[in-house]
Amino acid sequence: MPKIDLETIEPTNRTGYPPPFDRPVQGRWYRRLAPAAGLTAFGVSRVVLEPGAWSSQRHWHAGEDEFLVLLSGEGVLVDDDGEHVLRPGDCAAFPMNERNGHHLQNRGDEDCVFVVVGAGTDKGGDYPDIDMAFTPQGTYVHKDGRPYDARRPA
Amino acid sequence: MPKIDLETIEPTNRTGYPPPFDRPVQGRWYRRLAPAAGLTAFGVSRVVLEPGAWSSQRHWHAGEDEFLVLLSGEGVLVDDDGEHVLRPGDCAAFPMNERNGHHLQNRGDEDCVFVVVGAGTDKGGDYPDIDMAFTPQGTYVHKDGRPYDARRPA
Numbered sequence: 652m653p654k655i656d657l658e659t660i661e662p663t664n665r666t667g668y669p670p671p672f673d674r675p676v677q678g679r680w681y682r683r684l685a686p687a688a689g690l691t692a693f694g695v696s697r698v699v700l701e702p703g704a705w706s707s708q709r710h711w712h713a714g715e716d717e718f719l720v721l722l723s724g725e726g727v728l729v730d731d732d733g734e735h736v737l738r739p740g741d742c743a744a745f746p747m748n749e750r751n752g753h754h755l756q757n758r759g760d761e762d763c764v765f766v767v768v769g770a771g772t773d774k775g776g777d778y779p780d781i782d783m784a785f786t787p788q789g790t791y792v793h794k795d796g797r798p799y800d801a802r803r804p805a
Numbered sequence: 806m807p808k809i810d811l812e813t814i815e816p817t818n819r820t821g822y823p824p825p826f827d828r829p830v831q832g833r834w835y836r837r838l839a840p841a842a843g844l845t846a847f848g849v850s851r852v853v854l855e856p857g858a859w860s861s862q863r864h865w866h867a868g869e870d871e872f873l874v875l876l877s878g879e880g881v882l883v884d885d886d887g888e889h890v891l892r893p894g895d896c897a898a899f900p901m902n903e904r905n906g907h908h909l910q911n912r913g914d915e916d917c918v919f920v921v922v923g924a925g926t927d928k929g930g931d932y933p934d935i936d937m938a939f940t941p942q943g944t945y946v947h948k949d950g951r952p953y954d955a956r957r958p959a
Contacts, residue, residue, distance in 0.1 A: 654896075655897060655898055689898065690898050691870065728807060744842030
């Protein structure tokens with residue numbers, strides 16, 4: 652059945668971020684919709700940010716496009732250009748290898764819900780605000796290349 | 806700027822469907838977001854269905870995954886399993902080569918707005934309700950292979 656029954660997909664707040672970078676995403680609950688629905692050409696998740704939560708550390712992908720549409724609540728998109736409030740129906744796009752670190756912060760007092768799509772080739776990417784980058788091998792490393800003892804969720 | 810300014814993207818109701826199949830999509834207005842935002846790994850459009858409009862003829866893609874999330878109004882998803890009402894926040898997914906023809910009908914009296922994502926390899930596909938199929942070459946053909954004098958929009 653093409654209509655997705657969200658209730659059948661377990662939400663998770665799992666992260667591979669090593670401490671203390673995992674703290675701001677503890678209130679990020681996501682359902683991976685693509686595997687549940689049989690999609691293979693792109694990834695798509697429905698994400699709920701509790702008040703105070705971030706969508707991720709501010710990051711960019713070397714080989715993957717990202718797109719999001721906000722469904723309810725309000726999110727503050729933070730990137731190199733500053734802060735931009737996203738409201739229901741607002742869309743944002745992050746082309747691969749555009750080195751403009753971005754994330755969403757829920758600074759409101761209700762849940763912020765969005766759908767995010769990603770596709771391309773995993774070539775890793777960077778977190779401009781912290782001493783961390785991510786690799787195509789699913790690991791996190793310091794800026795000097797030394798690995799963290801942590802792995803990205805599969 | 807990652808936030809997409811919808812006002813800068815011209816909506817169109819263009820279709821390549823030959824008559825009379827073009828009639829139900831006259832009230833389908835879409836903005837192609839991916840090229841405007843610099844995305845290349847998938848296509849994404851924001852679509853407004855006026856009351857009475859269809860998203861397309863009922864169809865399936867041989868080589869492309871599709872996903873949609875409804876933003877406002879109400880749409881009736883019609884597929885081989887019957888009819889399913891989609892409301893704001895509802896999602897639907899159509900894996901490539903699943904031969905379950907689908908489309909959305911706006912039977913309400915307000916606009917139905919959704920975002921749709923597609924990616925994969927264009928291998929054409931079929932319209933199970935009518936004497937038409939679509940080809941990877943961007944043409945429409947009768948079930949017996951004879952071409953229509955019409956082309957899919959680029």
